[in-house]
Amino acid sequence: MSDRIHITTAIFYCNGAPHVGSAYEALAADVFARAMRRRHGADHVSFLSGTDEHGDKIRRAALAEALAPKAYTDKMSALFRDVFAGLNTTFDYWVRTTDAGHEKFVQEMLTRTNQRGDIYFRDYEGLYCVDCERFYTEKELLPGNVCPAHNRPVELISEGNYFLRIDKYRDEVRKKIESDELRIRPVRYKNEALNMLAEPLADLCISRPKTRLDWGIEIPFDNRYVAYVWYDAFWAYVSAPAARLGLDEFMAGAWPHTEHFIGKDILKTHAVYWPPILLAAGLPLPRHLNVHGWLNFGGSRMSKSSGNVRDPLYYETVFGPDVLRYFVMREVVYGLDGDFSEERLIERYNADLANDLGNLTSRVLAMTQRYLGGALTACATAAGGDDQDRTLAQALHGLAGRVSDLAAELAFNRALEAIWQSLDAANKYVAATAPFTLAKDPAKLPRVGAILANLIEALRVIADTLEPFMPVTSGKILALLNVDAATAHQPFGEGIKPGHKVNPPVALFPRIEKPQSA
Numbered sequence: 001m002s003d004r005i006h007i008t009t010a011i012f013y014c015n016g017a018p019h020v021g022s023a024y025e026a027l028a029a030d031v032f033a034r035a036m037r038r039r040h041g042a043d044h045v046s047f048l049s050g051t052d053e054h055g056d057k058i059r060r061a062a063l064a065e066a067l068a069p070k071a072y073t074d075k076m077s078a079l080f081r082d083v084f085a086g087l088n089t090t091f092d093y094w095v096r097t098t099d100a101g102h103e104k105f106v107q108e109m110l111t112r113t114n115q116r117g118d119i120y121f122r123d124y125e126g127l128y129c130v131d132c133e134r135f136y137t138e139k140e141l142l143p144g145n146v147c148p149a150h151n152r153p154v155e156l157i158s159e160g161n162y163f164l165r166i167d168k169y170r171d172e173v174r175k176k177i178e179s180d181e182l183r184i185r186p187v188r189y190k191n192e193a194l195n196m197l198a199e200p201l202a203d204l205c206i207s208r209p210k211t212r213l214d215w216g217i218e219i220p221f222d223n224r225y226v227a228y229v230w231y232d233a234f235w236a237y238v239s240a241p242a243a244r245l246g247l248d249e250f251m252a253g254a255w256p257h258t259e260h261f262i263g264k265d266i267l268k269t270h271a272v273y274w275p276p277i278l279l280a281a282g283l284p285l286p287r288h289l290n291v292h293g294w295l296n297f298g299g300s301r302m303s304k305s306s307g308n309v310r311d312p313l314y315y316e317t318v319f320g321p322d323v324l325r326y327f328v329m330r331e332v333v334y335g336l337d338g339d340f341s342e343e344r345l346i347e348r349y350n351a352d353l354a355n356d357l358g359n360l361t362s363r364v365l366a367m368t369q370r371y372l373g374g375a376l377t378a379c380a381t382a383a384g385g386d387d388q389d390r391t392l393a394q395a396l397h398g399l400a401g402r403v404s405d406l407a408a409e410l411a412f413n414r415a416l417e418a419i420w421q422s423l424d425a426a427n428k429y430v431a432a433t434a435p436f437t438l439a440k441d442p443a444k445l446p447r448v449g450a451i452l453a454n455l456i457e458a459l460r461v462i463a464d465t466l467e468p469f470m471p472v473t474s475g476k477i478l479a480l481l482n483v484d485a486a487t488a489h490q491p492f493g494e495g496i497k498p499g500h501k502v503n504p505p506v507a508l509f510p511r512i513e514k515p516q517s518a
């Protein structure tokens with residue numbers, strides 16, 4: 001089995017600016033991607049994100065700004081990319097569904113699926129609101145078949161469209177989900193998906209007549225139509241790697257080990273529509289749907305329309321790099337809804353980052369300068385030493401492996417708890433061994449040297465293990481410790497050697513005394 005992994009975020013529909021909710025998904029996927037690179041090797045992991053740029057809502061958003069759709073999506077896609085870059089995400093692919101290569105690929109998939117026989121044309125009759133430019137079911141309408149958005153009666157119209165046979169694949173998809181061949185996690189979403197697949201499915205309409213909407217990818221076998229925006233966007237997971245590696249090679253390698261990170265609101269499209277779209281094209285399914293909940297802010301869901309959200313980069317600017325990333329990974333259980341509050345973020349910042357991590361780093365580096373002139377005089381004692389030394393070594397022993405396993409299971413909050421237990425052990429070790437007291441007696445300087453060697457090693461292992469969750473901070477601490485990448489990854493006790501010089505401290509997380517104002 002190939003151990004290559006393909007990791008994706010959802011392809012972001014860019015009819016509004018990215019918010020903390022979109023950032024959460026990108027950050028969770030990035031933590032996972034970084035953790036998997038450490039686990040399997042960087043060249044075994046590809047990480048993909050991008051923007052979904054077709055469809056009516058984009059066309060309307062562009063119109064509202066008096067821009068052509070492409071000019072509008074040029075601007076919006078760049079905005080998403082810049083915000084995610086500012087959050088230190090490490091995408092290998094940034095796909096735009098308006099990229100020429102993507103459009104060509106979608107047309108190839110349509111041709112391929114059509115030739116395999118799973119696309120058909122039929123007239124469709126439905127209740128249509130001209131202002132919404134969409135069909136409604138009777139259930140969605142107000143009494144008298146009135147559009148709930150426009151408060152006007154809808155029209156009964158008939159139009160021909162292309163449909164994909166998806167019910168044909170329902171049993172196969174259900175079995176793959178049941179057996180975890182397509183694993184949906186957490187398991188509550190697996191059960192939801194199985195419920196959605198329990199009843200026959202209406203075939204999926206995959207076209208829109210150009211008379212109604214021309215902002216899309218033309219159907220290659222009928223130039224009167226464009227592809228439905230969801231059909232088009234799914235293929236963004238595949239088009240760019242297929243262009244780089246060749247479709248067959250990508251499908252035989254990383255694709256069956258794909259990890260999709262998606263919000264619970266798009267579980268249906270990914271569990272019910274996407275698998276038949278792949279099967280109808282003769283392609284294998286991804287391995288995991290990793291479904292996350294919503295971030296709530298002041299009691300309601302954070303979203304583009306709710307107006308309760310800030311630019312994610314606000315938190316980078318005001319609190320510093322990694323703080324937003326740390327906060328959402330620590331506070332939110334992946335898969336469940338989480339609460340986002342700036343008050344809580346500041347509490348976490350002061351307690352976890354300023355106190356536990358920042359203070360420990362400063363104190364240890366300051367003592368190393370003061371008592372040892374910055375150069376270590378002893379080896380860390382992985383096994384030997386006294387009871388206090390052994391307690392510290394035990395807390396650090398196997399930390400990297402535990403954190404990696406927890407990250408692989410999407411338990412990001414527990415991975416951080418494990419790191420913070422080690423930090424806690426290191427802070428207790430400082431208090432228990434009291435090197436600042438021992439140092440007053442010159443005869444005890446060798447013991448002070450041993451204590452600081454243990455603490456420097458502890459900091460090294462913690463900083464290294466922290467990398468997926470706090471990449472900038474991890475890099476800063478390792479630079480203060482003056483260690484290279486190879487040394488950084490060593491187990492506790494096998495990294496820094498006597499004679500090694502570390503740098504003087506700098507303040508990593510200055511305490512925030514008052515809540516920041518907007």
Ligand SMILES: [Zn+2]
Pocket residue numbers: 129130131132133147148149150151
């Ligand atoms: Zn309407």
